[in-house]
Amino acid sequence: MLNDATDALGRLLPQGVLRETAPAYLEEPRGRYRGRAGLIAAPRTVDEVAAIVRACADARVPIVPRGGGTGLVGGQVMVEGAVPLLLSLERMNVIRATYPEEGVIVAEAGATLQQVREAAARVERQFPLALASQGTAQIGGMLGTNAGGVNVLRYGNARALCLGVEAVLPQGQVMHDLKRLRKDNTGYDIRDLLIGAEGTLGIITAASLVLAPVPAEVGVAMLVVESPEAALTLLSLAQARMAGGVTAFELISGQGLRFLDAAVPDLRQPFADRPDWLVLIEVGLPAGLSADEALEGLFTDAAEAGLVSDGVIAQSGQQTADLWAIRETIPEANRHVGAIASHDISLPLSEIARFIRDASAMLAEMADLRINCFGHLGDGNLHFNLFPVQGKTRDAYDDIRRSLSRAVHQMVVARGGSFSAEHGVGRLKAAELAEWGDPARLGAMRAIKDALDPAGIMNPGVILA
Amino acid sequence: MLNDATDALGRLLPQGVLRETAPAYLEEPRGRYRGRAGLIAAPRTVDEVAAIVRACADARVPIVPRGGGTGLVGGQVMVEGAVPLLLSLERMNVIRATYPEEGVIVAEAGATLQQVREAAARVERQFPLALASQGTAQIGGMLGTNAGGVNVLRYGNARALCLGVEAVLPQGQVMHDLKRLRKDNTGYDIRDLLIGAEGTLGIITAASLVLAPVPAEVGVAMLVVESPEAALTLLSLAQARMAGGVTAFELISGQGLRFLDAAVPDLRQPFADRPDWLVLIEVGLPAGLSADEALEGLFTDAAEAGLVSDGVIAQSGQQTADLWAIRETIPEANRHVGAIASHDISLPLSEIARFIRDASAMLAEMADLRINCFGHLGDGNLHFNLFPVQGKTRDAYDDIRRSLSRAVHQMVVARGGSFSAEHGVGRLKAAELAEWGDPARLGAMRAIKDALDPAGIMNPGVILA
Numbered sequence: 001m002l003n004d005a006t007d008a009l010g011r012l013l014p015q016g017v018l019r020e021t022a023p024a025y026l027e028e029p030r031g032r033y034r035g036r037a038g039l040i041a042a043p044r045t046v047d048e049v050a051a052i053v054r055a056c057a058d059a060r061v062p063i064v065p066r067g068g069g070t071g072l073v074g075g076q077v078m079v080e081g082a083v084p085l086l087l088s089l090e091r092m093n094v095i096r097a098t099y100p101e102e103g104v105i106v107a108e109a110g111a112t113l114q115q116v117r118e119a120a121a122r123v124e125r126q127f128p129l130a131l132a133s134q135g136t137a138q139i140g141g142m143l144g145t146n147a148g149g150v151n152v153l154r155y156g157n158a159r160a161l162c163l164g165v166e167a168v169l170p171q172g173q174v175m176h177d178l179k180r181l182r183k184d185n186t187g188y189d190i191r192d193l194l195i196g197a198e199g200t201l202g203i204i205t206a207a208s209l210v211l212a213p214v215p216a217e218v219g220v221a222m223l224v225v226e227s228p229e230a231a232l233t234l235l236s237l238a239q240a241r242m243a244g245g246v247t248a249f250e251l252i253s254g255q256g257l258r259f260l261d262a263a264v265p266d267l268r269q270p271f272a273d274r275p276d277w278l279v280l281i282e283v284g285l286p287a288g289l290s291a292d293e294a295l296e297g298l299f300t301d302a303a304e305a306g307l308v309s310d311g312v313i314a315q316s317g318q319q320t321a322d323l324w325a326i327r328e329t330i331p332e333a334n335r336h337v338g339a340i341a342s343h344d345i346s347l348p349l350s351e352i353a354r355f356i357r358d359a360s361a362m363l364a365e366m367a368d369l370r371i372n373c374f375g376h377l378g379d380g381n382l383h384f385n386l387f388p389v390q391g392k393t394r395d396a397y398d399d400i401r402r403s404l405s406r407a408v409h410q411m412v413v414a415r416g417g418s419f420s421a422e423h424g425v426g427r428l429k430a431a432e433l434a435e436w437g438d439p440a441r442l443g444a445m446r447a448i449k450d451a452l453d454p455a456g457i458m459n460p461g462v463i464l465a
Numbered sequence: 466m467l468n469d470a471t472d473a474l475g476r477l478l479p480q481g482v483l484r485e486t487a488p489a490y491l492e493e494p495r496g497r498y499r500g501r502a503g504l505i506a507a508p509r510t511v512d513e514v515a516a517i518v519r520a521c522a523d524a525r526v527p528i529v530p531r532g533g534g535t536g537l538v539g540g541q542v543m544v545e546g547a548v549p550l551l552l553s554l555e556r557m558n559v560i561r562a563t564y565p566e567e568g569v570i571v572a573e574a575g576a577t578l579q580q581v582r583e584a585a586a587r588v589e590r591q592f593p594l595a596l597a598s599q600g601t602a603q604i605g606g607m608l609g610t611n612a613g614g615v616n617v618l619r620y621g622n623a624r625a626l627c628l629g630v631e632a633v634l635p636q637g638q639v640m641h642d643l644k645r646l647r648k649d650n651t652g653y654d655i656r657d658l659l660i661g662a663e664g665t666l667g668i669i670t671a672a673s674l675v676l677a678p679v680p681a682e683v684g685v686a687m688l689v690v691e692s693p694e695a696a697l698t699l700l701s702l703a704q705a706r707m708a709g710g711v712t713a714f715e716l717i718s719g720q721g722l723r724f725l726d727a728a729v730p731d732l733r734q735p736f737a738d739r740p741d742w743l744v745l746i747e748v749g750l751p752a753g754l755s756a757d758e759a760l761e762g763l764f765t766d767a768a769e770a771g772l773v774s775d776g777v778i779a780q781s782g783q784q785t786a787d788l789w790a791i792r793e794t795i796p797e798a799n800r801h802v803g804a805i806a807s808h809d810i811s812l813p814l815s816e817i818a819r820f821i822r823d824a825s826a827m828l829a830e831m832a833d834l835r836i837n838c839f840g841h842l843g844d845g846n847l848h849f850n851l852f853p854v855q856g857k858t859r860d861a862y863d864d865i866r867r868s869l870s871r872a873v874h875q876m877v878v879a880r881g882g883s884f885s886a887e888h889g890v891g892r893l894k895a896a897e898l899a900e901w902g903d904p905a906r907l908g909a910m911r912a913i914k915d916a917l918d919p920a921g922i923m924n925p926g927v928i929l930a
Contacts, residue, residue: 101701102814102845124705146650157648159657160625173905180813182844183622184883185611185661186890186898187928188910192624192657196650213701215708236566236678240589243680243710243751286708288762289754297753348645349567379647380567418649425651433651440638444917445653451916452909463652 005059005085006039012051017043025086028077029070033427035077037064037086044091046166046174046205053203054172056085057455063087064459065199067141068112070133072344073426075145075198075462084460089140092205095119103211104163104180109140109204116209125211128155128247132328140204146196148422150248150327153378154284155212157422159195166206167194170453180208193448198424199459201452215245215284219291220320223299223311224275228353228377230307231279235349235378237307238281241298248282249378256330256372259387263336264329268322270312279377280327330374334385340369340397341405343384345412346421352380359384359411366407367400368392381421384408409436430465470524470550471504477516482508490551493542494535498892500542502529502551509556511631511639511670518668519637521550522920528552529924530664532606533577535598537809538891540610540663540927549925554605557670560584568676569628569645574605574669581674590676593620593712597793605669611661613887615713615792618843619749620677622887624660631671632659635918645673658913663889664924666917680710680749684756685785688764688776689740693818693842695772696744700814700843702772703746706763713747714843721795721837724852728801729794733787735777744773744842745792795839805834805851805862806870810877811886814845824849824876831872832865833857846886849873874901895930 009018019040026035038061043049056063062084069076078084093110100123107116113127113134120127131137131149141147143165147158155161164179177191194202225231231251238246257274260267271278281298285291295313302308314320334342347355360371368389375383386404388394397404409419413436425433434442442464449456449464474483484505491500503526508514521528527549534541543549558575565588572581578592578599585592596602596614606612608630612623620626629644642656659667690696696716703711722739725732736743746763750756760778767773779785799807812820825836833854840848851869853859862869874884878901890898899907907929914921914929 099813099815101697103704104813148648148650152648156625159654160621169905169909173908175905175909176903177906179883180881181811181883181886183613183617183811183841183846183886185613185885185887186883186894187661187902187906188666188913189624189654189657189661190906190909192654193913196652196654201653213704213709216706217708232566239568239678241681241752243682243749244678245708245710245751284708285751286710286754286759287706288759289751294751294753346646346648348564348569350564376648381648416645418644418646418651420651421646421648422650429651437652438641440634440640441642441652441655443638444634444640444655447916448653448658448913451912 005055005061008055008059009041009052012055013048017041017048021086025066025088026077028074030072033074033077033079035079036083038083040086040088042088042091046168049168049203049205050172050174052087053168053170056457057171060455060457061085062457062460065089065144065203067109067138067144068133068136070137071141071145071426072423073428075424075426075459078461081460087203089138089205096206098123099180100125100211102180104208105211106178106206106208107139108206109138111139113137113139113142120211124214126214127209128212129158129161132331139207143195143204143207144197144199145424148376148381150250150376152376153249154244154247159192161210162191162195162207163210164208165191165194165204167202167204169202170455170458178206178208198426198462200449200462200464201458216287217285217289217291218282219295220282220314220323221295221299221311222270222323223279223281223308224271225277225279225308227277228356231277231377232349232353234279234302234307237302238298242283242285242294245283245285246281246378247284248280250280250327251374251377252278252280252327252330253373255370256333256374259333259337259372260326260329263333267325267329269326271310280323334372337387338394340386340388340394341401343405343408344421344423345384345417345419346379346381347412347415347417349380351415351417352382355411355415359408362407362411363404366404367397425463427461430461430463433463434465470520470526473520473524474506474517477520478513482506482513490531490553491542493539495537498539498542498544500544501548503548505551505553507553507556511633514633514668514670515637515639517552518633518635521922522636525920525922526550527922527925530554530609530668532574532603532609533598533601535602536606536610536891537888538893540889540891540924543926544892546925552668554603554670561671563588564645565590565676567645569673570676571643571671571673572604573671574603576604578602578604578607585676589679591679592674593677594623594626597796604672608660608669608672609662609664610889613841613844613846615715615841617841618714619709619712624657626675627656627660627672628675629673630656630659630669632667632669634667635920635923643671643673663891663927665914665927665929666923681752682750682754682756683747684760685747685779685788686760686764686776687735687788688744688746688773689736690742690744690773692742693821696742696842697814697818699744699767699772702767703763707748707750707759710748710750711746711843712749713745715745715792716839716842717743717745717792717795718838720835721798721839724798724802724837725791725794728798732790732794734791736775745788799837799850802852803859805853805859806866808849808870808873809886809888810849810882810884811844811846812877812880812882816880816882817845817847820876820880824873827872827876828869831869832862890928892926895926895928898928899930
């Protein structure tokens with residue numbers, strides 16, 4: 001079937017669009033899956049994308065859309081079923097327009113996050129989505145997976161930052177909906193349906209995205225808290241004082257700091273005794289209010305309330321970078337140790353502290369292991385990752401890996417949380433979604449998938465197994 | 466068919482759920498439509514709603530879901546086709562839970578906006594959606610229509626304020642998805658699909674809603690600007706200074722002020738000479754920054770830049786209320802004059818000033834009339850309403866009303882705008898959506914409607930004619 005499609009595509013498309021598979025396109029960051037592909041198509045225009053989709057729909061060839069390939073749930077690689085066509089958006093990477101006075105930028109799907117952020121900065125605005133993989137991650141993939149990151153607390157996830165999309169639907173129809181409007185109540189929210197559908201309902205080829213004003217004052221502090229409870233009370237206090245101006249509120253555990261000591265000993269850490277829990281807070285404030293004073297005021301109040309015992313407020317750009325480096329180097333330190341299992345979970349904020357305690361106790365009964373719990377506490381989004389005890393490697397846990405993860409996810413779901421907060425479902429968690437998803441919601445998802453993609457060619461196996 | 470359903474429902478439901486039609490349920494605020502209904506069902510639980518929907522699906526009886534009935538596009542009344550069952554959510558009006566530390570409230574669909582706002586205030590939080598009809602408008606209806614209002618600029622519309630829903634789908638399935646999570650990437654965004662679907666894809670019975678911190682400092686000013694261009698430059702300046710802390714940014718025209726003079730002569734207006742254009746700005750700021758000083762600073766900068774020529778900053782709660790009363794009384798003054806036609810439109814911000822000029826010139830060629838252009842300028846959302854010249858009444862324009870509205874909407878659509886910014890499509894604008902909607906998007910909408918509501922019973926005639 002792929003051969004039929006290839007012949008058809010060869011006639012339809014300009015030279016250079018169809019390419020041989022290159023190994024990098026068949027990999028994903030954690031090496032869990034090894035993809036297969038017959039060919040790669042790298043179109044430059046939405047019409048080329050539409051031609052490809054139509055030809056594949058006719059020939060029933062599956063399409064795997066591909067952005068920067070940084071996704072962590074296997075959405076970008078197809079491992080079973082018919083040999084797919086990989087559709088890479090890499091050549092659709094133009095910033096089509098920037099409207100600083102509107103707070104809007106229109107970017108093609110293949111533009112990297114960094115490209116968009118730099119284009120925003122050139123007009124004195126910011127695109128507030130912030131991810132470590134910004135040099136590689138592409139707008140289309142980030143919308144397809146509804147990417148999160150460290151600024152969701154204030155600015156929302158990728159979905160909240162998208163005003164309109166241009167997309168090719170699964171039968172090759174081009175949806176022109178690149179609106180630049182904050183309010184538009186003209187029918188069903190197809191845009192938000194495509195966002196987060198991980199390429200299973202169509203291919204986003206361009207998007208109009210929100211640019212936010214750059215706050216006049218930005219401040220960063222790292223505060224020592226006794227417990228996750230205290231961290232959450234601190235968050236409430238900070239939000240009340242800052243009128244919602246808290247941009248990031250990240251939790252770091254003592255375990256994470258010790259992993260950093262081992263993996264990156266040169267990294268400057270502000271507290272000689274590694275505390276059990278740290279919070280990294282960033283605020284963006286109006287003109288006329290010193291961020292330093294605002295953070296001092298917060299610290300004083302929080303100290304009086306017994307919420308924080310120590311802290312540093314960055315006094316320079318270098319110090320700001322140093323504090324952020326601690327948070328951002330944790331994944332590297334984790335890789336150095338080698339995780340048994342990683343969990344991208346979210347919980348209602350008032351359930352978090354208890355969850356951390358209860359899950360830790362439960363896991364201690366199941367195995368000797370170490371937990372590095374860190375992440376976007378302000379969003380209720382933890383990366384709750386399990387590591388071998390010293391002297392063991394992750395292989396030693398091969399037999400119980402699945403039961404550990406299952407126990408963690410079950411506890412999360414039972415407490416109203418999500419087993420995929422920001423990474424998506426992909427192929428990795430499709431079975432869990434089938435098991436734990438609300439049946440009525442799953443039924444609606446399946447009905448929509450069948451209605452929009454009757455040939456079932458769009459990224460099969462992702463989300464709905 | 467309704468009789469079959471009535472018999473079935475009589476057996477299924479507790480006494481008191483099924484009621485005779487009362488006239489108030491068949492009306493809508495502008496008196497454009499007169500609805501019909503066989504019976505009214507007023508269930509108290511989601512299971513009762515599900516039983517009603519299943520019985521109606523079996524008997525193919527259309528259902529018109531009804532909230533507070535304040536909608537302006539006829540979504541709440543059915544005027545043709547089979548006699549429907551009206552499903553009123555009025556008895557599902559419980560605030561199920563409040564989580565101040567999470568910033569979440571869980572309310573049933575029939576709770577009024579005022580109920581939710583008061584419940585939020587009791588725990589020192591705010592539910593930021595703000596509408597004039599808050600005493601009547603219900604949460605379910607506001608989600609169904611993705612309601613807007615004056616605070617969308619900062620806090621988003623109803624969709625942005627909803628974390629999860631409980632809903633009954635068109636075949637009677639109950640979707641339990643009342644999550645309280647800021648991040649949850651587990652499949653298609655069914656929640657946002659139901660929001661804004663105006664009851665055509667299911668019935669929202671409860672929702673978890675976002676509560677925001679109450680800003681430490683709130684300030685309100687009314688500023689005289691020379692033109693809509695100047696107003697928009699002022700908005701950029703304000704957003705940059707306030708780090709996104711502008712809560713409301715409303716445009717008021719001289720025509721509106723003169724209408725107020727005639728209709729409500731006792732209303733205090735701050736400027737003796739009625740200016741051509743005013744902006745009402747509200748800011749919510751962090752502790753440690755006086756709102757008064759922040760607005761003074763903005764005024765000084767804006768005056769130096771030639772953007773504003775005069776202004777008042779509210780110095781008390783009474784003055785704040787007086788300034789807001791000017792904005793909020795405009796609809797009453799409009800009713801006093803009697804509009805030829807009203808338009809709830811939005812445009813990309815950078816198109817607005819030109820649109821106001823061009824549309825005014827175009828209409829002047831078509832008829833002698835007066836324009837009251839006002840609204841949520843910060844969102845690009847104008848209420849662009851047409852009125853008779855003095856000495857004439859709206860009836861005199863009966864022959865050209867449709868062509869005037871059509872011309873306005875055509876110009877809006879041609880400039881990338883929306884012919885329904887915040888009121889929705891309902892029955893009033895279904896034909897316009899069919900004409901101007903993107904064909905691929907409309908096709909997807911139709912496919913989804915058919916897939917989720919194969920019997921076509923959910924609010925037929927709304928959105929998709």
